[in-house]
Amino acid sequence: MEAEFEWRDEYNIGVEVIDKEHQRLFKIINKLFSFREEEKDSQWTCQEGIKYFKSHAVTHFKDEEAYMESVGYEGLEQHRRIHHSFRQDTLPALEQELEQTGYAPDAVDHFLGVCTGWLIGHTMTEDQAIVGERISNWDRLLPGEELGAIKKVIVQLLFDMFRLEAQAISDIYGGEKFGKGVYYRLVYGPSQGEKKQEVILAFEEKLLINTVGRVMGLQTCKLDSMLINAARYTARQFVGRVMEQLPDVKTYELKEENLLSYEQFQKVFKREKPQVSLLFNTGGAGYFAYCAIAPHMLEDGVGTPIEPQNAMSEVEKYLAKREAEVQEEESDTRLKVLVVDDSLTVRQSIQKLLAQDYQVVLAESGVAAIRTITLDKPDLVLLDYEMPVCNGKQTLEMLRSAKEFAKIPVIFLTGRDDPQLVRELLSLKPAGYLLKYLKPDEIKEKIDAFCAKLKKA
Numbered sequence: 001m002e003a004e005f006e007w008r009d010e011y012n013i014g015v016e017v018i019d020k021e022h023q024r025l026f027k028i029i030n031k032l033f034s035f036r037e038e039e040k041d042s043q044w045t046c047q048e049g050i051k052y053f054k055s056h057a058v059t060h061f062k063d064e065e066a067y068m069e070s071v072g073y074e075g076l077e078q079h080r081r082i083h084h085s086f087r088q089d090t091l092p093a094l095e096q097e098l099e100q101t102g103y104a105p106d107a108v109d110h111f112l113g114v115c116t117g118w119l120i121g122h123t124m125t126e127d128q129a130i131v132g133e134r135i136s137n138w139d140r141l142l143p144g145e146e147l148g149a150i151k152k153v154i155v156q157l158l159f160d161m162f163r164l165e166a167q168a169i170s171d172i173y174g175g176e177k178f179g180k181g182v183y184y185r186l187v188y189g190p191s192q193g194e195k196k197q198e199v200i201l202a203f204e205e206k207l208l209i210n211t212v213g214r215v216m217g218l219q220t221c222k223l224d225s226m227l228i229n230a231a232r233y234t235a236r237q238f239v240g241r242v243m244e245q246l247p248d249v250k251t252y253e254l255k256e257e258n259l260l261s262y263e264q265f266q267k268v269f270k271r272e273k274p275q276v277s278l279l280f281n282t283g284g285a286g287y288f289a290y291c292a293i294a295p296h297m298l299e300d301g302v303g304t305p306i307e308p309q310n311a312m313s314e315v316e317k318y319l320a321k322r323e324a325e326v327q328e329e330e331s332d333t334r335l336k337v338l339v340v341d342d343s344l345t346v347r348q349s350i351q352k353l354l355a356q357d358y359q360v361v362l363a364e365s366g367v368a369a370i371r372t373i374t375l376d377k378p379d380l381v382l383l384d385y386e387m388p389v390c391n392g393k394q395t396l397e398m399l400r401s402a403k404e405f406a407k408i409p410v411i412f413l414t415g416r417d418d419p420q421l422v423r424e425l426l427s428l429k430p431a432g433y434l435l436k437y438l439k440p441d442e443i444k445e446k447i448d449a450f451c452a453k454l455k456k457a
Helices: 016-037 042-070 076-100 105-124 126-130 135-140 146-162 205-210 212-216 225-243 262-271 311-331 344-354 366-375 392-401 419-427 440-456
Strands: 167-170 181-189 197-204 253-260 276-281 287-293 336-340 359-363 380-384 410-414 432-435
Touching: 016 042, 016 105, 016 126, 042 076, 042 105, 042 126, 076 105, 076 126, 105 126, 105 146, 105 212, 105 225, 105 311, 126 225, 146 167, 146 225, 146 276, 146 287, 181 205, 181 225, 181 262, 197 205, 197 225, 197 262, 205 212, 205 225, 212 225, 225 253, 225 311, 253 262, 253 311, 336 344, 336 366, 344 359, 344 440, 359 366, 366 380, 366 392, 380 392, 380 440, 392 410, 410 419, 419 432, 432 440
Parallel strands: 336 359, 336 380, 380 410, 410 432
Antiparallel strands: 167 276, 181 197, 181 253, 197 287, 276 287
């Protein structure tokens, strides 16, 4: 896979000495990309190139810190800690992995992915903050408006880092699936003590390819280990900038990270609602969710913590497992049925009834149904007619108002069968209606009959 780490004008912060050094670091990374493609003496050239990168990065950090001190930059100590962590923790761990594997291609990919991700995030967040470019406006956000502040920070960061015009489309994202996803969990805490905050980022696969992959110049339409590692380190910088807006946790350190399957990700929402759960549409590049949980959560079943010594193998295992899950999904020819009902008992009973023969998705309200349909279009909707706030009639009208959803068949669910209600139901011209008090096998039989007609059509 050929790659080029492309320098962009928006990476300039307006300080000549820093901008020139950033450009040089980008060029060194590009040289390493090209060394990686060469078979002859590839180990020696990579080894020398990596030494040069490390030496230059360390010198650049000193020069950058000297400049910040000369202008009285308030964030100097925080910036210095970030440099120290990369210099003392990240780079040595990567070098050790390279030496232990004899500069194996996977280890070189890991090194390049991590360094690329770190540079993208650091250049577009911490370094931009030195001159107060864009990010300085966030310091004036009112306390007590944390959720609104986080949304503004995320939207601004997505634009600053990737030139994406993002829009928050839900303040109560419930973990709904959107295409092929990547789920990345980060656990932060103080240097001492048990208190913690968890952040889980959900990316649509194409978003990572269209952002981190594009910045790296990767000519690919598929995730690989280099892109995953670059995304991990870019995400760390991203989350760090968001957490700076939260006074209670802005000094927290990263304690643990995991790559989650969708099922593991779903456990978050089954156990406890996140305190922050935002969904963003990035204008066609893909969906992105930011979820934060504090002060505790997820004791078991989260996945293996990613440490420097196992990062390469864990990313490879994650990609292999994810590919198997995607293939299994794509080979599943069962119809997808969305069950919408404000009663948990009804939702669960219908799910149990249909799960063997259909892909079943659940939503607890009309609003949640619209969001779910937008992210993951079903073949059939079973819609409770009598729901609070947004009832079945209103939900159906919203569906029909959108051209891409207008033809999705909807069967109303109701607990009443009086003539007036039946006339009201039929006047809306649904695909049919089902009485909730029917025996389970009768409900299943009617749904099977309707779905058989759908398949023929």
